[in-house]
Amino acid sequence: MKDAIGNVQRVVVLGGTSDIALATVLRLAAERRGVQVTLAARPSERRTAAAATLQTAGAQVTEMDLEATDQVSYGRAISAAFDAEGDVDVVMVAFGLLGDSERAWQDVDAALELVQVNYAAAVGCGVLVAERLRAQGHGTIIAMSSVAGERPRRSNFVYGSTKAGMDAFYTGLGDALAPDGVQVLVVRPGFVRTKLTAGLRAAPLSQDPDQVADIIVAGLRAGRRTVWAPPAMRWVMSVLRHLPRPVFRRLPI
Amino acid sequence: MDDRRLLEGWGRTNPSVATVHRAGDDGDLARLVTGAGRRGVLARGLGRSYGDAAQNGGGVVVDMTARNRVLSVDTQSALVEVEAGASLEDLMRLLLPLGLFVPVSPGTRQVTVGGAIAADIHGKNHHVDGSFGCHVVAFDLLLADGTIARLTPDSELFWATVGGMGLTGLILRATLRMKRVESAFCLVDTERCADLDDLLRRMAEGDDRYTYSVAWIDCLAGGSTLGRSVLTRGWSAPLEKLPRRLRDRALDFRPKQFAVAPEIFPSGLLNRATVAAFNEVWYRKAPRERRGEVQSIAEFFHPLDGVAEWNRIYGPKGFLQYQFVVPFGAEDALRRCIEMLSATGLASFLAVLKRFGQSSGGHLSFPTPGWTLALDIPLGAAVLGGLLDRLDEEVIAAGGRQYLAKDSRLPAAAIARMYPRLDEWRGIRRAADPNGIFISDLARRLGL
Numbered sequence: 001m002k003d004a005i006g007n008v009q010r011v012v013v014l015g016g017t018s019d020i021a022l023a024t025v026l027r028l029a030a031e032r033r034g035v036q037v038t039l040a041a042r043p044s045e046r047r048t049a050a051a052a053t054l055q056t057a058g059a060q061v062t063e064m065d066l067e068a069t070d071q072v073s074y075g076r077a078i079s080a081a082f083d084a085e086g087d088v089d090v091v092m093v094a095f096g097l098l099g100d101s102e103r104a105w106q107d108v109d110a111a112l113e114l115v116q117v118n119y120a121a122a123v124g125c126g127v128l129v130a131e132r133l134r135a136q137g138h139g140t141i142i143a144m145s146s147v148a149g150e151r152p153r154r155s156n157f158v159y160g161s162t163k164a165g166m167d168a169f170y171t172g173l174g175d176a177l178a179p180d181g182v183q184v185l186v187v188r189p190g191f192v193r194t195k196l197t198a199g200l201r202a203a204p205l206s207q208d209p210d211q212v213a214d215i216i217v218a219g220l221r222a223g224r225r226t227v228w229a230p231p232a233m234r235w236v237m238s239v240l241r242h243l244p245r246p247v248f249r250r251l252p253i
Numbered sequence: 254m255d256d257r258r259l260l261e262g263w264g265r266t267n268p269s270v271a272t273v274h275r276a277g278d279d280g281d282l283a284r285l286v287t288g289a290g291r292r293g294v295l296a297r298g299l300g301r302s303y304g305d306a307a308q309n310g311g312g313v314v315v316d317m318t319a320r321n322r323v324l325s326v327d328t329q330s331a332l333v334e335v336e337a338g339a340s341l342e343d344l345m346r347l348l349l350p351l352g353l354f355v356p357v358s359p360g361t362r363q364v365t366v367g368g369a370i371a372a373d374i375h376g377k378n379h380h381v382d383g384s385f386g387c388h389v390v391a392f393d394l395l396l397a398d399g400t401i402a403r404l405t406p407d408s409e410l411f412w413a414t415v416g417g418m419g420l421t422g423l424i425l426r427a428t429l430r431m432k433r434v435e436s437a438f439c440l441v442d443t444e445r446c447a448d449l450d451d452l453l454r455r456m457a458e459g460d461d462r463y464t465y466s467v468a469w470i471d472c473l474a475g476g477s478t479l480g481r482s483v484l485t486r487g488w489s490a491p492l493e494k495l496p497r498r499l500r501d502r503a504l505d506f507r508p509k510q511f512a513v514a515p516e517i518f519p520s521g522l523l524n525r526a527t528v529a530a531f532n533e534v535w536y537r538k539a540p541r542e543r544r545g546e547v548q549s550i551a552e553f554f555h556p557l558d559g560v561a562e563w564n565r566i567y568g569p570k571g572f573l574q575y576q577f578v579v580p581f582g583a584e585d586a587l588r589r590c591i592e593m594l595s596a597t598g599l600a601s602f603l604a605v606l607k608r609f610g611q612s613s614g615g616h617l618s619f620p621t622p623g624w625t626l627a628l629d630i631p632l633g634a635a636v637l638g639g640l641l642d643r644l645d646e647e648v649i650a651a652g653g654r655q656y657l658a659k660d661s662r663l664p665a666a667a668i669a670r671m672y673p674r675l676d677e678w679r680g681i682r683r684a685a686d687p688n689g690i691f692i693s694d695l696a697r698r699l700g701l
Contacts, residue, residue: 001267001305001310001694001697001698002267003266003267003304003661003662003663003698004264004266004267004304004571004573004632004661004662005632005637005638005641005662006638007638007662007664009665009698031638032664033664033666034665034666086697087310087697134311135292135311136269136292136310136311137269137270137271137292137309137310137311137312138267138268138269138270138310138311138694179257179259179270180257180270181259181268181269181270181310222570
């Protein structure tokens with residue numbers, strides 16, 4: 001159960017090797033000893049390392065296999081996480097692919113892989129998690145969206161289109177679940193220096209996972225439905241969104 | 254008619270959604286309990302627990318307030334049998350004219366008898382009369398198997414239920430020993446205390462002469478004025494001590510409700526500046542010393558009941574109450590707690606100190622002999638969580654504990670250290686309810 005201060009007892013991360021998710025869970029684990037964390041991700045050294053980091057921070061970690069392109073796999077992971085002892089306070093939907101943005105609009109396999117992971121699997125997980133949280137009568141879903149979904153840009157519009165779809169789904173899901181005592185927090189970060197963006201040139205207002213995690217935890221505690229990271233992104237995107245197409249297309253972003 | 258609703262505690266902090274079932278007769282409740290699903294069943298009264306004690310997310314919550322009849326009254330023995338959903342206000346309205354007063358009254362009349370037993374509530378007379386459970390002669394408990402047990406203080410399950418937070422069964426009816434009074438008024442002595450030493454000395458020396466005693470502390474005062482306070486103590490007023498104009502209506506009980514707080518207050522209204530100003534006025538307006546003032550029961554016991562829904566003034570973020578007890582002899586720990594609160598300046602609108610007498614015998618009953626301090630604190634300050642965690646450590650180290658009916662944030666690991674009889678209680682509960690049908694958000698959070 002989440003307490004009055006906003007401390008949580010059980011967290012499930014879908015996409016358990018995400019840098020932002022790890023930074024977020026580390027903050028939650030720092031508040032109370034013995035926070036239970038389920039890391040669902042492909043088996044990898046990164047997952048093992050993430051589990052070790054959390055254990056050192058005092059969390060009790062369970063690792064679980066998750067293949068986002070496989071409905072059976074994520075269905076099984078979500079069932080197992082919820083069937084374990086104790087209510088789930090927070091589910092973080094943190095898996096995602098950036099892909100090669102030029103290949104993504106010219107190669108059908110590359111395009112559909114992004115759609116499969118970033119949109120279809122995100123929606124599938126959302127449906128399954130929502131059912132379990134409704135039955136509990138409380139809980140929070142943290143959905144990792146992106147500012148890229150706010151207005152498609154020439155430079156990464158396939159990725160942007162998948163995030164636009166998942167963002168719309170989780171925003172609506174939040175309204176659908178409000179009468180069930182379930183909070184959905186949609187997180188829209190700008191450029192974050194993570195493994196996802198390794199090798200890319202940092203955009204303006206770029207940030208570390210730790211900065212995003214601080215914003216997520218504050219939003220979780222305050223019961224927010226949408227947070228932007230950094231918060232100024234909201235206003236930047238609001239301007240960009242209303243620029244005329246010819247101007248927007250020529251921007252070096 | 255069952256409906257799914259968001260339920261919250263008085264502090265409005267961590268709500269959850271449950272199916273609310275309006276209590277019917279015993280048969281209806283027995284069917285409900287035996288047909289309970291995986292998320293269980295919990296009784297709820299008037300929702301005055303501050304945290305999640307009367308919530309059961311995803312399960313069934315039984316609204317007991319429809320069962321509020323007084324079943325029998327014996328003015329000779331002062332014994333009354335009442336349904337569990339009857340509020341203390343119901344009892345006062347019906348029984349004060351007969352010269353019978355509730356044996357224990359907390360700071361509000363808006364609690365049910367079932368809740369009063371489940372939390373083993375206390376009042377200003379704890380130092381002489383003990384907690385509510387000390388005045389319960391018997392009650393009917395609906396058990397997990399759908400049967401009803403008539404329990405008396407010679408049974409273990411009775412004491413597992415007194416202070417058991419509703420986790421042993423549904424309390425249906427109770428027989429209480431009421432307190433005989435000649436009037437619905439109190440004679441009150443008020444005195445101002447310059448600092449904590451002054452207050453503790455006056456309480457330790459003088460409390461036993463009074464039936465009722467409580468002190469209000471200005472927790473924002475620090476340094477040499479740390480613990481400055483207003484001490485009010487009194488007795489139920491005998492007829493001959495009342496002014497002539499009140500004697501004809503000595504047993505009239507007509508509490509006034511002055512206002513209903515609207516849902517318009519922002520969070521942060523009660524901050525250091527506003528609370529400091531309030532506290533200053535409260536302290537200054539109290540007389541240095543005043544003896545024998547006549548106050549009505551409502552004025553003396555339930556000043557906050559004059560404003561309905563007063564929890565709204567804390568705004569949408571809500572607030573919590575931190576109430577602990579430390580044993581006599583641990584005055585240093587009490588002082589350090591007040592110092593920590595004073596130093597961080599977390600506004601406490603109400604900080605109330607009182608002396609507890611003997612425990613009732615409930616395994617999880619809160620009151621134990623010592624000093625109890627209760628503070629209301631608005632949510633929002635980032636430092637709050639850490640401060641309260643440090644206070645927990647101070648309280649535990651001193652051999653103290655916190656009140657579950659007020660709790661909304663304790664870590665699960667702290668409970669066993671505060672309640673040494675927890676395992677014994679768990680054994681009795683497991684025997685009575687092996688499948689854990691009676692469950693609450695509080696029980697899940699704390700792993701009770």
